[in-house]
Amino acid sequence: MAAVIFTDYSSSTAAAAAAVARLLPSSRYRFGDGVLHSRQSLLLHFAPRNPIMLRTTATSCASASPSVVTASMVAETSAKVIDGKSIAKQIRDEITVEISRMKDTVGVVPGLAVILVGDRKDSATYVRNKKKACESVGINSYEVNLPEDSTEQEVLKHISGFNDDPTVHGILVQLPLPSHMNEQNILNSVCIEKDVDGFHPLNIGRLAMRGREPLFVSCTPKGCIELLHRYGVEIKGRRAVVIGRSNIVGTPAALLLQREDATVSVVHSRTKNPEEITRQADIIIAAVGQANMVRGNWIKPGAVVIDVGINAVEDAKSAKGYRLVGDVCYEEACKIASAITPVPGGVGPMTIAMLLSNTLSSAKRIHNFK
Amino acid sequence: MAAVIFTDYSSSTAAAAAAVARLLPSSRYRFGDGVLHSRQSLLLHFAPRNPIMLRTTATSCASASPSVVTASMVAETSAKVIDGKSIAKQIRDEITVEISRMKDTVGVVPGLAVILVGDRKDSATYVRNKKKACESVGINSYEVNLPEDSTEQEVLKHISGFNDDPTVHGILVQLPLPSHMNEQNILNSVCIEKDVDGFHPLNIGRLAMRGREPLFVSCTPKGCIELLHRYGVEIKGRRAVVIGRSNIVGTPAALLLQREDATVSVVHSRTKNPEEITRQADIIIAAVGQANMVRGNWIKPGAVVIDVGINAVEDAKSAKGYRLVGDVCYEEACKIASAITPVPGGVGPMTIAMLLSNTLSSAKRIHNFK
Missing domain, CATH: 3.40.50.10860 (Leucine Dehydrogenase, chain A, domain 1)
Incomplete structure (x- = not known):
């Protein structure tokens, strides 16, 4: 995939965040401060002039593949928003x-x-x-x-x-x-x-x-676990799936979860059935750098979702021409998960x-x- | 459990191995050299005078819990024996x-x-x-x-x-x-x-x-992977479960498998449903130090089983009063797995x-x- 990978990210405009907000239930969503302190730990995929990539990464996950929107996802939004900014x-x-x-x-x-x-x-x-x-x-x-x-x-x-x-x-x-x-x-x-x-x-x-x-x-995985702690999510004895195995996020996140007595599986590019494995998890940490990769039907009802990804997808409606989305299709996931981090405003502010x-x-x- | 844990093991008598052999299909089983070169990487549980422990660790796994012997286990022994000694x-x-x-x-x-x-x-x-x-x-x-x-x-x-x-x-x-x-x-x-x-x-x-x-x-996990390689077991893209998370076997074994592109889950003492997770694995590495813990019904038909455990269980028929068994109930597993290491004569000789x-x-x- 011809994604440009940035090694850090900062945006001081509200435009990109506003573009994301249009897809989200506004009553539940809180904006981040517009500044993502991700450093090299976050992969930012951004290819505004690559329509093929945009088709695969999906500007709107539900419209890109409506068949995965299940009955349960039509129900009222239920996930608690894990407010990383706060x-x-x-x-x-x-x-x-x-x-x-x-x-x-x-x-x-x-x-x-x-x-x-x-x-x-x-x-x-x-x-x-x-x-x-x-x-x-x-x-x-x-x-x-x-x-x-x-x-x-x-x-x-x-x-x-x-x-x-x-x-x-x-x-x-x-x-x-x-x-x-x-x-x-x-x-x-x-x-x-x-x-x-x-x-x-x-x-x-x-x-x-x-x-x-x-x-x-490392700051980003530590931030993920800190969010779980501060929101009172029990880790011990729970099934956790980490998607991605980078040195700076996926691997240390998996090791941290195991130290806290979770039963951890690591899903990566060579995994044959990522959605099936992910669906077993009580806790999901997605850190793979692909916009909207984790769909609603990858998530067990009631799971807690930590979305590390920060991906830019083309958005003609935005002044900047793009908006930011996570590795998880938020609009689907927020109807299945019990709690979820938004992008931006979730893991990003925790890193710094x-x-x-x-x-x-x-x-x-x-x-x-x- | 009142198991005595040895940090290394050597036995020059054939008595213990012979005691194990009585439980095994002799045509398939090859004796080790009677010398287990396990060093501190192997937990040897041995409690010859502790009948409670012996009830829980089971001198014969099938007789200890016959209900888990399924129909498929009555079939002809099918697993290839992974001959660590050779x-x-x-x-x-x-x-x-x-x-x-x-x-x-x-x-x-x-x-x-x-x-x-x-x-x-x-x-x-x-x-x-x-x-x-x-x-x-x-x-x-x-x-x-x-x-x-x-x-x-x-x-x-x-x-x-x-x-x-x-x-x-x-x-x-x-x-x-x-x-x-x-x-x-x-x-x-x-x-x-x-x-x-x-x-x-x-x-x-x-x-x-x-x-x-x-x-x-580390020698023991390296030996496990070497056995998989030499027996032509494909690791890339396969599901692997490592049972045990010790610094010297479980953790490095999981990291090695992941380096070879397996999708790895680590099962440990805090895991709530170890048999369910283990049953998903194409490759199982058991390194937990509990005699016969992994039963036949934990194993997916056709999985490859690497048994790192070396546990002594009381055996009045043996001259030494005990015999050695693995963490996996061999007599059940060899009817379900496609390949399995025996104990002794599997991982043991690989360590040195x-x-x-x-x-x-x-x-x-x-x-x-x-």
């Missing part, structure tokens, strides 16, 4: 209080360093958003901007500097890096104690192992809240502040 | 040839160091068996025996020495360690390039991540073959020998 706001407020307490008690202010290489406009926007989010909760942010033709060694030198800098408690390297750099080398050079992204294999390994604790859990949370946790650990 | 022998022969070629070409002989602390007889036996296996293929083995009251620092000193020793390509710490030592600290001190057990979280993390390669995969294979791979990597 929960993220609550978490940011909690972080603000903790940072203030830490500053007052031990005189330490958490610091997040972000390294940006090159002049991609989208990357610059994401970095700016992170900086703003840090400021809003009282985290110091440090930014290094390097030209596109910098050497890998220059980037490594800056990471090394932040590794040694006691005022920095978290280090982020904005992806993608220029193609002449080895991303794996660069990410591995971030010291494990400051890997607030949780992408280091040592953190993933500890996450997978019983009796071990990762220092950090978890980044702030990881930075605070790091500072607390380094300074042994309880 | 495959392990074949792999050892291949390793012997490679070691000889390496010695002749670059003058390097792979070396495996084993550290044994204390005077547990079982541990001493396992170490002796590993030493013998090394000798049989031409690997140099180095052994350090430390008294029970050694300090953690003494163990760490020896590991550090082996980490620096260019003639050593693999390091094993025989478990269990005395209780005054921190196992995690000690295992983490083995340098990643010589962690032939694959227990280091960095290796587990790389195993979990797409696009990353672990330096070593994989240890030798990992040691050879390590030496090749360190000396850049193709």
